[in-house]
Amino acid sequence: MTDAQLPFAAALESLAKCVPQNLIRPKVGIICGSGLSTLAASLTDTVYVPYGEIPGFLISTVDGHKNSLVFGLCGDVPVVAMLGRFHAYEGYPFQKIMFPVRVMARLGVKNLIVTNASGSLNPNIPVGTIVVLHDHLGIPNLSGFNPLLGPQHDKKIPRFLPTSNAYSTSLRRLFFHAVHELGFNLDDFAEGTYAWVSGPTYESPAEGRFIRAAGADVVGMSTVPEVLAAKEEGLEVIALSLVTNFVIIPDTYRSIKAEVKAQLEGKIVEDPLQPVVSHQEVLEIGLKKAEIMRAIVERVVQKIP
Numbered sequence: 001m002t003d004a005q006l007p008f009a010a011a012l013e014s015l016a017k018c019v020p021q022n023l024i025r026p027k028v029g030i031i032c033g034s035g036l037s038t039l040a041a042s043l044t045d046t047v048y049v050p051y052g053e054i055p056g057f058l059i060s061t062v063d064g065h066k067n068s069l070v071f072g073l074c075g076d077v078p079v080v081a082m083l084g085r086f087h088a089y090e091g092y093p094f095q096k097i098m099f100p101v102r103v104m105a106r107l108g109v110k111n112l113i114v115t116n117a118s119g120s121l122n123p124n125i126p127v128g129t130i131v132v133l134h135d136h137l138g139i140p141n142l143s144g145f146n147p148l149l150g151p152q153h154d155k156k157i158p159r160f161l162p163t164s165n166a167y168s169t170s171l172r173r174l175f176f177h178a179v180h181e182l183g184f185n186l187d188d189f190a191e192g193t194y195a196w197v198s199g200p201t202y203e204s205p206a207e208g209r210f211i212r213a214a215g216a217d218v219v220g221m222s223t224v225p226e227v228l229a230a231k232e233e234g235l236e237v238i239a240l241s242l243v244t245n246f247v248i249i250p251d252t253y254r255s256i257k258a259e260v261k262a263q264l265e266g267k268i269v270e271d272p273l274q275p276v277v278s279h280q281e282v283l284e285i286g287l288k289k290a291e292i293m294r295a296i297v298e299r300v301v302q303k304i305p
């Protein structure tokens with residue numbers, strides 16, 4: 001399937017049928033990442049449209065993704081939020097993963113707030129930190145799986161999209177002003193580079209070290225396709241990554257050979273617990289920190305000129 005074959009008209013028509021006039025031209029779009037659907041909890045006058053009722057939308061199969069598009073007001077600003085997103089590891093094609101962003105753009109969205117859960121690779125960025133992305137490292141982009149591969153469906157969109165300016169400096173500035181105005185400490189928030197991997201595996205230690213050495217601060221399995229589509233559509237983008245876990249990247253390995261040798265010499269060898277990442281942990285941190293992210297996102301939305 002190419003972008004040209006995506007059912008834009010049908011999606012827009014079905015939304016127009018169930019969303020009232022005052023909400024159907026949202027100014028800001030929000031994508032809620034894993035466990036972050038409560039970001040939309042304080043919208044008023046809300047209308048929920050299940051993904052299953054929107055032509056061209058997929059169903060997220062991941063826990064913590066709620067499969068509804070919600071239209072509502074943030075203060076007096078009309079907003080549309082995706083409660084849940086689609087990922088390549090679910091077996092979905094990139095064109096379909098990016099479709100909701102392109103639909104948002106056609107509804108009139110000019111600013112996109114993308115959120116996600118991620119693992120930290122940077123010892124200075126602890127679990128629970130909200131990281132404002134200033135760059136990304138798209139591992140699939142570098143290995144022949146760029147989400148924008150394919151025919152140029154719209155001649156108005158540049159064939160060779162620049163990505164050095166993917167993350168809006170003005171929205172990032174608004175974010176840090178909002179943090180200050182709400183009484184949070186700016187130093188509790190970080191700026192960093194997000195590595196996008198396809199997933200669904202969490203990183204092996206060697207993969208983690210590789211990505212860290214390449215300059216990434218956090219890693220996750222989403223966001224970059226949506227950001228690329230948003231840039232093609234001419235949107236201003238801010239991406240907020242909530243660190244839900246540390247990526248385990250020891251620089252030494254436990255030697256099982258040495259342990260067996262010790263055992264053969266009659267020594268008692270402990271078998272320490274080996275920590276592993278779980279999606280449950282990701283969702284729990286999301287639940288704990290979503291309220292802070294919600295308050296800041298709400299303030300940012302109101303501050304967008």
Ligand SMILES: O=P(O)(O)O[C@H]1O[C@H](CO)[C@@H](O)[C@H]1O
Pocket residue numbers: 032033034035062085087115116117118199220221222223278279282
């Ligand atoms: O990026 P979001 O959708 O927030 O979710 C992140 O959390 C999931 C893994 O726990 C992956 O989907 C990863 O990308």
Ligand SMILES: Nc1nc2[nH]cnc2c(=O)[nH]1
Pocket residue numbers: 117118119120197199201202203219220221244245246247277282
């Ligand atoms: N790839 C990846 N995605 C995540 N999403 C949340 N935590 C992680 C992580 O550690 N690695």
